[in-house]
Amino acid sequence: MTQRIDKALIAEQNAKLEGYVKQDYEALGNQLARQGINIDDITAKAELFQIAVPSWGTGTGGTRFARFPGIGEPRNIWEKLEDSAVINDLSQCTERVSPHFPWDKVDDFTELKGFSDELSLKWDSINSNTFQDQAGQEHSFKYGSLSNTSQESRDLAIAHNLECIEWGQALGSKTLTVWVGDGSNHPGQQHFQHAFERYLDSMKKIYAGLPKDWELHIEHKMFEPAFYSTIIQDWGSNILAAMELGPQAKSLVDLGHHAPNVNIEMIVSRLIQFKKLGGFHFNDSKYGDDDLDSGSLHPYQQFLIFNELVDAEYRNQEGFGPNYMLDQSHNVTDPIESLMNSAASVQRSYVAALLVDRPALTEYQTNNDALMASNTLKKAFTTDVSPILAMARLRKGGAIDPIATYRASGYRQAVAEKRPNSGGNGSGIV
Template structure:
């Protein structure tokens, strides 16, 4: 197998830290054992945890005002794969890539698949793009795509999604994610019900092209680029559309796509209950769809979401198998560093949620003991599980200290030489 960073660089850094890690791990293990928790069982769970990396996240993002690209950014999907290989090699928990089409289209998908295979990476959900016009596109999406009043525009958007499925099949994917920016910017601009009817008809046409072992995930977003109304604006419209479309059509939750202060963990619970939780796009938010690094603003909220996920896992709820993916925009940081950090922070929330004493919590809930129920969650959240995460990485030959190892490898500096700026990078989201 190929490595983006030489393994001896990783092992040399690990050798310096292994002794301290073993001591920290032993101390935490003793503390957890007094609560009846097996630290090695938790470490195995951390080792098994995996989250997909978005291909577009490896490049610098931007705003509606400007984009300030960094050095050594990937200029094509092959170089994005190399950056994703670094993220997984150092974090040990990001072995899949989620591509976006047509941004990541190549002439030979077998060559791309062989390239990712050589790094031990797989492909997760494929994402379609009908929220912007492409060169030589016959119809414009300015006024919508799957919900457009023009049948010709809708047919073009449906055809693109079915083509994305074909590209995904070549990579070994088994999920199509559909997000549209369709909506309106002025009252009266759009007939709400007719627009939703057109969306449902389009979604069903795409679903009909779905292979029998695939899922279709619908993504909702409250606003932007449509600021007055969005056709799939919240989880309510999302689950209704998923239920209308088909059994293998499910809802995808992006943490930044809700109104401020919405109870996302309760939404997650509802979707699980009705077997319609398809997966997540993990990020964080201060004001809106900020696409900030996961866990950078609301780590407790992320933990509470995982509390619901672990509860479903604990209860062995049927149909529960959500896909986890990062979806972020990095404007002032090295995207590789932010994605490594984010993958580990999501993993951290998962392990903390596993620490919740379910029997005790259920007892307090049954007794309506609000304070102790809350404290049970807080007790798990306040445990520093860093030694568990570090040990999981160490046991998988990943990096005990990923960021220090990454910087010492000088991967970014080497990429700057190998990838001179051509002014044509398609990485990141602007």
């Protein structure tokens, strides 16, 4: 039997806090009304906000040195969906799950789709995996996949992506995300142009197999595992590849895949402008692709990114409709708690960006009033929108305090008895 959070427990926990939430909501509503903002309009938008959970994120991650398994880890996609359902039951903003193949491959995708329907979950972007060899794989990806000098290896990588599209269709997804670790670790190891040509040739074959109502999202990463050069190393190579492939190809932005101090919000603006923003992998980082909880280190940067996204929404920008997804690795926290925390953090940035006085900001920008333009953004950012987030969850049947309710449920301890630690890793990641 599928383990869930008892709705009665959610109601019981909410009853303890509902009075305080209403008081705080009323106070914030009065504050926003003085600015000409209707709090209920903002809350309605907060209720519509959704961000996908990565299937692999429900398990415990690791480092290059070791992995320390968590208790009750999901061992397969079925148990990953159970955990994802709990996250959505409590947060009410994570109804979509993004799978990774072949980690999440099953024998019967119709059965898997039925199970996700039972849990009221939908499927987000399908992620392919050609950055590691699978058991019994005939042609290796050690020296690359879609750009490998070996035609046999390239054909294998192409076939896997086309297979991912078929599986995605069975689940009801409409997006394929392709990230490859292709590149080089030594100067002179690889001819840069020839490698990129091979990559584009392979991607064109995948693009040709894309259904008409699908998008192909290209994910870039500055380094790792290729440390000297990477095929799709930044947004420049990313958008060039997307433009070469066609209108259904777009760029995906992972917040941890950039050089230090890069202006990610400006990159987002450029991609929006040229109708090439496909979506996001939200996380945070200190040194590189750390996959830390979203907003844990750079909440203002996250807000500034959403300032660009909400601006495009405000201006009804043509071709705008990106996918939002979390992409994290949890080593010292309960993955369910971290994913709920991150979902709320991203939702918080979205709501705060809705509070920006855009006519005033435009006027300050036009008049080159740098101080007041900056202060306009900071005013929205420093507004505590917690009552809006809590009210949005309450109205949708979620938990006012998701983590406290989750801990009160004893869910982790309950699933630990059903999921004994095998020493392996069902999430797929290292």
